[in-house]
Amino acid sequence: MDQGLVSLAPLAVLLPILGAALAFVLVRRPRAQIAATVTTITVTLVVECLLLAATWDTGAVAVFIGGWEAPWGITLVVDRFSALMLVVSSAIVLAVLVYASAQGVTDQDQGGPVSIFHPTFLILVAGVSNAFLAGDLFNLYVGFEILLTASYVLLTLGGTGPRVRAGVTYVVVSVISSVIFLIAIAMIYGATGTVNMADLAGKLAQLDPDVQMVLHVMLLVGFGIKAAVFPLSFWLPDSYPTAPAPVTAVFAGLLTKVGVYAIVRTETLLFPGDRVNVLLLWVALLTMIVGILGALAQNDIKRVLSFTLVSHIGYMIFGLGLSNVLGLGATIFYVVHHITVQTSLFLVTGLIEQRAGTANVDRLGGLARISPLIAILFFIPAMNLAGIPPFSGFLGKVGLIQAGVGAQTTMAWALVIASVVTSLLTLLVMVRVWTRAFWRRVEDVEHPPAKLVLAVEAQEATVAHASARAAAAGTGGSVDAERRAPALTGPRGPTAGLVAPTIGLVALGLSFTVLAGPLYTFADRAATDMLVRTPYIEAVLGEEAAELAALDVDELQDRGIVAPPDRENSGPGDLQPLDGADSEGNDAGTRPGGDVPGEPGGTGEADDGEGGRP
Amino acid sequence: MSVNIVLLLVMGVMYAGGVYLLLERTLTRVLLGMILMTNATNLLILIMAGAPGQSPIVEPGLDPGEYSDPLPQALTLTSIVISFAVTSFMLGMIYRSWKLGRRDEVLVDTEDVKVAEQPSFDAEEDAELQEETSEFLDEDEDPNADYEHATAVNPATGSLPVRHQQDGTVRVRPLGSRQEKSSRAGRRAAQEPEEGEHPVGYRGHDDHLPDEDERAGSPRARPPRFPEQHRDDGQDTRDQAGPGARGRRRKGEG
Numbered sequence: 001m002d003q004g005l006v007s008l009a010p011l012a013v014l015l016p017i018l019g020a021a022l023a024f025v026l027v028r029r030p031r032a033q034i035a036a037t038v039t040t041i042t043v044t045l046v047v048e049c050l051l052l053a054a055t056w057d058t059g060a061v062a063v064f065i066g067g068w069e070a071p072w073g074i075t076l077v078v079d080r081f082s083a084l085m086l087v088v089s090s091a092i093v094l095a096v097l098v099y100a101s102a103q104g105v106t107d108q109d110q111g112g113p114v115s116i117f118h119p120t121f122l123i124l125v126a127g128v129s130n131a132f133l134a135g136d137l138f139n140l141y142v143g144f145e146i147l148l149t150a151s152y153v154l155l156t157l158g159g160t161g162p163r164v165r166a167g168v169t170y171v172v173v174s175v176i177s178s179v180i181f182l183i184a185i186a187m188i189y190g191a192t193g194t195v196n197m198a199d200l201a202g203k204l205a206q207l208d209p210d211v212q213m214v215l216h217v218m219l220l221v222g223f224g225i226k227a228a229v230f231p232l233s234f235w236l237p238d239s240y241p242t243a244p245a246p247v248t249a250v251f252a253g254l255l256t257k258v259g260v261y262a263i264v265r266t267e268t269l270l271f272p273g274d275r276v277n278v279l280l281l282w283v284a285l286l287t288m289i290v291g292i293l294g295a296l297a298q299n300d301i302k303r304v305l306s307f308t309l310v311s312h313i314g315y316m317i318f319g320l321g322l323s324n325v326l327g328l329g330a331t332i333f334y335v336v337h338h339i340t341v342q343t344s345l346f347l348v349t350g351l352i353e354q355r356a357g358t359a360n361v362d363r364l365g366g367l368a369r370i371s372p373l374i375a376i377l378f379f380i381p382a383m384n385l386a387g388i389p390p391f392s393g394f395l396g397k398v399g400l401i402q403a404g405v406g407a408q409t410t411m412a413w414a415l416v417i418a419s420v421v422t423s424l425l426t427l428l429v430m431v432r433v434w435t436r437a438f439w440r441r442v443e444d445v446e447h448p449p450a451k452l453v454l455a456v457e458a459q460e461a462t463v464a465h466a467s468a469r470a471a472a473a474g475t476g477g478s479v480d481a482e483r484r485a486p487a488l489t490g491p492r493g494p495t496a497g498l499v500a501p502t503i504g505l506v507a508l509g510l511s512f513t514v515l516a517g518p519l520y521t522f523a524d525r526a527a528t529d530m531l532v533r534t535p536y537i538e539a540v541l542g543e544e545a546a547e548l549a550a551l552d553v554d555e556l557q558d559r560g561i562v563a564p565p566d567r568e569n570s571g572p573g574d575l576q577p578l579d580g581a582d583s584e585g586n587d588a589g590t591r592p593g594g595d596v597p598g599e600p601g602g603t604g605e606a607d608d609g610e611g612g613r614p
Numbered sequence: 615m616s617v618n619i620v621l622l623l624v625m626g627v628m629y630a631g632g633v634y635l636l637l638e639r640t641l642t643r644v645l646l647g648m649i650l651m652t653n654a655t656n657l658l659i660l661i662m663a664g665a666p667g668q669s670p671i672v673e674p675g676l677d678p679g680e681y682s683d684p685l686p687q688a689l690t691l692t693s694i695v696i697s698f699a700v701t702s703f704m705l706g707m708i709y710r711s712w713k714l715g716r717r718d719e720v721l722v723d724t725e726d727v728k729v730a731e732q733p734s735f736d737a738e739e740d741a742e743l744q745e746e747t748s749e750f751l752d753e754d755e756d757p758n759a760d761y762e763h764a765t766a767v768n769p770a771t772g773s774l775p776v777r778h779q780q781d782g783t784v785r786v787r788p789l790g791s792r793q794e795k796s797s798r799a800g801r802r803a804a805q806e807p808e809e810g811e812h813p814v815g816y817r818g819h820d821d822h823l824p825d826e827d828e829r830a831g832s833p834r835a836r837p838p839r840f841p842e843q844h845r846d847d848g849q850d851t852r853d854q855a856g857p858g859a860r861g862r863r864r865k866g867e868g
Contacts (some may be wrong), residue, residue: 024726138689145696152703159710165721167707168641175648175700176636182655182693189660240722297729 005054006061008047009076012086012129015044020122027115034101038116039099043126045090048129052083056522059529060539062135062198070540071173071199073133076352079536080526081332082132087260088336089132091508092253092343093125099347100246102497103354114604124150131258135540137185138194140262144181145228148174151255154247155239162242166354170239172531173225177232181222188215198540201533202548216271223266227259229317230287230488233310237294240309241302245350248302252309253343257335260316264331267320268530280321281411285534288314288422295429301349304433308385308426312338315422318415319400322407328527330399333520337384337392337512344381344505348374351439351498357451364437365445370455375438380506382434386427392512395422401518621661628654641708641718647702652697656690663687 014441026033055061060079064070078086101115127147134140154172156167169595189195191211192203204212228236236256240248267280293313298304316338319331329456351374356367368375386390397419404416442448442456512519529535537548628650635647663686668676670684714720 072670137691142692142696149696149699152700156707156710161714164707164714165723168644168704168711168720171700171704171707172644173650175652175697175704178696179651179655183658186655186659186662186686186690189659195689196686238726241725299729300725302727422853595867596694 005050006078007063009051009061009063009078009133011047012051012090012133013076013126015040015047019044020119020126022505023119023122027119030115031102033115033118034104038094038097038101040122041090041094044125044129045087045094046088048083048090051078052087054078055080055083057540059525059535062539070135070537070542071194071196075132075196075198075540076139077135077198077536077540078133079539080522080529081261081264084332084336084522084526085132085257086338088488089128089254089257090125091498092339092505093121093128093250095505095508096246096250096253096343096347097121098497098501099249099350100244102495102501103244103246116153120150120153121250123147124154128254128258132261135198137188137200138195140197140265140597141178141181141185141487144258144262145178147255147258148178151251155243155248155251157244166239167241169235169267173235177222177225180218184215184218184222187218191215196538196540197265197269198545201272201537202545203378204270212271213275216266216276219266219270220263220276221585223259223262224283224503225259225396227263227317228256228310229283229385230290230310230314231283233287233291233313236310237298237303237306238532240306240344241300242460244483245302245353246348248306249343249350252305252346253339256309256313257339260313260320260335263317264320264328264530267323268328269533269536272323272531272533274323277321277323278411280317281415284314284321285415285418286314287311287317288418292422292425292429296425299360299362301352301361301433301437302346304361305345305349308429309342311422311426312342312385315397315400316418317418319403321415322412323402323531324403324407325524325527325531326403326406327400328531329520329524330396330403332523332526333392333399333512334396334517336519336523337396337509340505340509340512341384341393344502344509345378345385347502347505348378348381351377351502354498355451355455361433361436363445363447363449364452365440365448366438366442366452366456368438370452370459374396377499377502377506378438379434381509383427384509386430387423390513392509395513395516395520438525472473617661621657625654625657625661628657637717641711641720644720645701645704645708649697649701651703652693656693656697659686659690659693 019037022036022040023033026036055078060077062070063076063078065074065076068074097118100121104117124147127143127144127145127150130146131140131143134143152167152171155170156163185195188200188204191207192200194200194203204215215351225232225235240251243251267276288311289316291307291309295304295307295311298307312334315333315334319327319329319334321327349359352364352367355371355374356364358364380391384393387393387397399414400419404412404419442452445452534546632647634649635643635650638644638647647762663683667680667682670681708718
């Protein structure tokens with residue numbers, strides 16, 4: 001395998017850690033700190049884009065740390081799925097970091113704890129990257145712990161009452177999930193004598209089916225808590241909304257997706273076949289419905305979004321539970337889409353809070369008039385989340401529903417219906433927020449926050465002033481000068497540093513519509529790789545082990561367990577229906593290999609511009 | 615693979631104790647439960663190493679099976695370090711919780727309570743005050759800043775009775791100190807916080823800057839049920855705004 005470019009993979013973990021160290025050194029100099037962290041993440045993003053470009057055609061490549069060969073040393077594996085996740089996560093992180101820095105600069109007079117934020121944030125990024133790259137279970141555990149420990153600090157930033165309360169729940173739940181995961185690792189090691197995932201792929205299949213089931217379910221429970229699937233999702237809406245907006249944004253975008261990533265790996269690499277598919281589909285169904293019903297009951301936008309986050313995890317589990325290329329490919333697409341959209345929604349909520357002083361929809365109103373920019377920035381990802389046609393949310397859902405219909409089982413049909421219902425309910429939730437916070441007149445709000453009232457007054461004064469001026473003088477030049485003066489008396493609007501990254505994320509979300517063709521093709525190839533398993537195992541252990549693993553798949557079939565389709569079965573003919581979805585975008589026939597989605601320059605949206613991607 | 619039965623029993627007991635303690639409401643016990651569980655897991659990893667053997671340093675002429683398995687030891691070491699870090703962080707949080715409100719308990723999420731109470735939510739009555747969840751709002755921009763604290767407790771009820779609510783948020787205060795404190799009329803920021811006087815969410819401490827969230831999620835941030843009653847002499851009792859107020863208010867309602 002071509003090791004050249006891919007041997008940069010450890011940098012994805014190393015750079016953020018070094019950047020965090022640098023940021024700690026610069027703890028007394030906020031601006032230098034911001035510069036250092038933003039540069040670090042930018043460089044990391046570039047490295048990861050290179051990794052994605054390198055794996056676009058070749059598929060999985062393994063990097064052996066310190067030259068120790070696979071079953072013994074620590075292995076980092078870059079395959080298509082992990083490279084894609086790395087790029088998307090870093091793009092998100094970069095936007096959130098710029099946003100948080102701008103917010104920190106804006107609030108500096110109020111003394112936000114900026115100094116600890118940046119290093120911790122980079123540690124979080126290192127943990128996420130490590131989890132995506134980990135080639136053995138214990139390294140995955142370490143990655144989880146790095147990101148969790150950083151997230152404990154970020155969640156309780158400032159140590160205020162509600163955050164400590166939320167933090168206690170979060171820490172205890174996370175520790176329990178980690179303990180379950182660690183127990184599973186210990187038992188897997190006891191049973192097989194290895195923790196290398198590629199090695200396990202072969203060795204787990206030789207165990208007694210009941211033992212396999214125990215190990216399998218333990219891993220799923222551990223990851224399920226992290227991914228917040230239904231019976232294990234109670235902690236998420238409790239703890240996320242108390243954190244600052246950028247922190248919640250990155251948690252919502254990334255942390256649950258790391259859990260989903262781990263579940264995907266468990267289902268495809270470690271325990272292939274459809275043994276728990278019915279369970280997964282039930283979990284997906286309940287996650288969708290219960291999550292969105294929870295969202296309906298909430299008044300605070302942050303909490304609404306937290307519940308929709310839980311709900312939409314169900315879609316990803318749905319695609320995974322079908323365990324075919326169509327479903328898994330759609331899951332990968334949906335994960336990418338959802339990371340972006342959910343993060344941008346939380347960032348916009350931060351803008352709303354900053355502008356209006358609250359995120360409680362009962363007290364919001366008239367935002368569309370006061371700030372059309374925020375309205376547009378909220379509307380696009382909200383409709384994207386709900387799955388309105390031109391957006392990537394629609395394309396992801398179409399892919400999932402096609403896969404579900406293709407599966408031809410009762411359970412899959414139930415999931416198809418549930419996902420349509422959930423989509424409708426998401427639309428309802430989003431429209432409720434929209435009509436109340438944006439369209440309602442401020443006079444109709446019972447207790448608008450002072451900031452909102454001031455903003456409305458300032459805006460009305462500006463309009464009145466300007467029209468009076470225009471009527472009286474009728475000249476262009478002086479009106480502009482006059483218009484600015486009264487606006488200054490109103491509350492400060494969001495600064496460019498806050499708006500630009502939000503615009504960038506919204507544009508990135510929109511770009512998935514345009515790039516849906518290559519992205520779907522890529523996702524399907526990644527899914528095929530994962531379901532066949534051999535590319536991954538071959539990269540880590542060489543060809544012989546890969547052939548053995550392929551034999552294991554045959555054995556599974558003998559035992560009546562339906563194995564995932566082979567590469568031959570899932571050729572272009574199978575993937576064809578998805579190309580229909582691409583016709584919504586305008587780029588269905590793009591040759592895969594050239595364009596890197598998520599790369600800053602690649603997002604060519606006309607209406608929002610590119611200024612946001614620094 | 616041979617298994618040491620004593621280790622296995624110890625591990626089982628530790629898990630049992632850990633689970634039992636985790637189910638407690640007191641944070642310190644939850645922490646102890648966490649410690650027990652993580653250490654039981656470390657023990658499990660060690661058990662999975664199989665029978666003990668020679669130290670895993672290469673000696674010529676020794677059969678590979680004679681060595682102890684070094685990998686579980688490395689894994690245990692890593693997980694000990696991680697659990698140590700998390701334990702100390704958890705200790706810090708418990709101390710913080712204790713400092714903020716002398717509460718060593720898992721508190722109820724007030725947003726949850728609000729949502730659960732929604733069917734009986736009277737928009738007319740409760741609309742007097744709404745809570746702030748913004749992290750951007752300045753204190754001086756919030757028209758409710760003083761009002762909210764002044765009305766968060768019902769002064770008519772006098773001293774706080776000892777009553778344990780379901781969420782365990784009622785606390786007792788000696789009557790004397792209350793009177794003394796209430797004579798100190800000043801903004802709450804100027805008041806000296808006495809240890810133990812304040813619930814989680816109290817914002818008077820100097821070691822961090824006040825944040826809207828503190829008020830937002832704290833139990834006393836709930837809108838008062840009977841604002842008219844509170845308004846008159848609430849000024850004097852603002853420093854008692856605490857979870858107890860909510861308990862009584864709820865009772866008065868029913």
